Amino acid sequence: MTLGLEIILYYSGISNVYMQNTKGRLYVVGVGPGHHDHMTFRAKQVIEESEIIVGYDTYVSLVEDLIEGKEVYRYPMTQEVDRANQAIEFAEKGRIVSLVSSGDPGIYGMVGLIYEILADRKWKHDEGIYVECVPGVSSLNSCSALIGSPLMTDFAVVSMSDLLVPWEIIVKRVEAAALGDYVTVIYNPASKKRIHQLKDTKDIFLKYRKPDTPVAIVKGAFRDSQKIVVTTLEKLLDYNDMLGMITTVIIGNSSTFNYNGLMINPRGYKSKYELVPETTKSIN
């Protein structure tokens, strides 16, 4: 079964069919880490094309300069279902809507809820509203760019939020990531009400990895508030003041090393390569 036909057509330059029809369009847009530099051209393009902007207040603020004169609906953090339904309803009325979020809406983001609701409403890909997920630079991309090269090898991505997933399942995943020697990226590591998870995670990892395994804590990547610490697994909990909803934690695997405060993962087995070629050595 082949899907995504309209997207294929779009990228082949014959998108007019879609532009001409009277159906609404819903863009689920990731604007990246928060600094415009790291937004994609497509994200800017669809926001500019949209008549209506829907989103969590903080995310809408990230694109304030792009949305002047548009209908803007700002929501508090907890009302995801309302936001998603409103965005869909506007598109169903024939409007062009961007549902904006930071990072990548495809990674723990709003596109899931959109498709879940559309499936409940028996939406059909070829007959219903046009839906496009615009991917963006997610925390795993932005944070790893700032701290060295931790994701040169296999990695696992785990959210510590147990609001929608039972803690037993998260523990099972943490255990599997530690066992599989995965570099591990932790989204939503902690909040004021939720701090035990990171302690449990540290204890699980200490069963499999050395206490001096490099760990990075990145708060507000690429924002004015950016703060970065590269520490060790053993000292992970010494930086509790940095934890919160815009913080990401990256735990190294057995090969990760710290070089001058950068967290580096070798891409493979160094012995296979002469990293600095002989010719260069003789020149230097």
Next chain:
Amino acid sequence: MTLGLEIILYYSGISNVYMQNTKGRLYVVGVGPGHHDHMTFRAKQVIEESEIIVGYDTYVSLVEDLIEGKEVYRYPMTQEVDRANQAIEFAEKGRIVSLVSSGDPGIYGMVGLIYEILADRKWKHDEGIYVECVPGVSSLNSCSALIGSPLMTDFAVVSMSDLLVPWEIIVKRVEAAALGDYVTVIYNPASKKRIHQLKDTKDIFLKYRKPDTPVAIVKGAFRDSQKIVVTTLEKLLDYNDMLGMITTVIIGNSSTFNYNGLMINPRGYKSKYELVPETTKSIN
């Protein structure tokens, strides 16, 4: 220990110190999946700023329109170490260099080799050349955007390439991902010489997941050659003709479902929410 000081300064708008010095600059740039729409503004900016462009021939071709008049060094696929050394050497001579790649250089990309070589050369963050990794939309971001919402939950990312990592380690990771009920993104699933890995992976997953678990195969995401199939774990090997170096495979977890050819992962436990609010139901 706090690191990335110059990056913090840069984003606070006081980057002049770095612009004024005579040291070279090395940008390791991800241009996204290959279509300019999904490149970030920062990627375009640093390529335009650069005097020299270094990269694998195919990647350089992706930005052909941005590099007219620059010194361009195109490499065949296998010469990563040469490419990395050349880019570093130009920067050490005071030049401004972009080492370009598709996707995100921080995910199985060139930035790892750059830092490994710099560490070998005793490079110092505050005294040596300026190095910046420009994150981009990687295959995991682009492919998931095209096939629904598979990454709404915890996921593992595994490369099947055993050129630099022994197959026993990869098998251990595949086993851990299957055990942990991770949605699993597979980079480099197969090449002409390397086809048994995906078969072994399928067999391991079948020990933990149902044969009808949704699986997506995405070739050339957002390129003219784009081809997408959403199938099942059982039928994963029926599409061998699609496998190759620009193909990514995503295997669902126990909650993933296929809705009209889209691979959807619920964000949590549906019972917690009324997805279509009562007020909307009565209007419809």
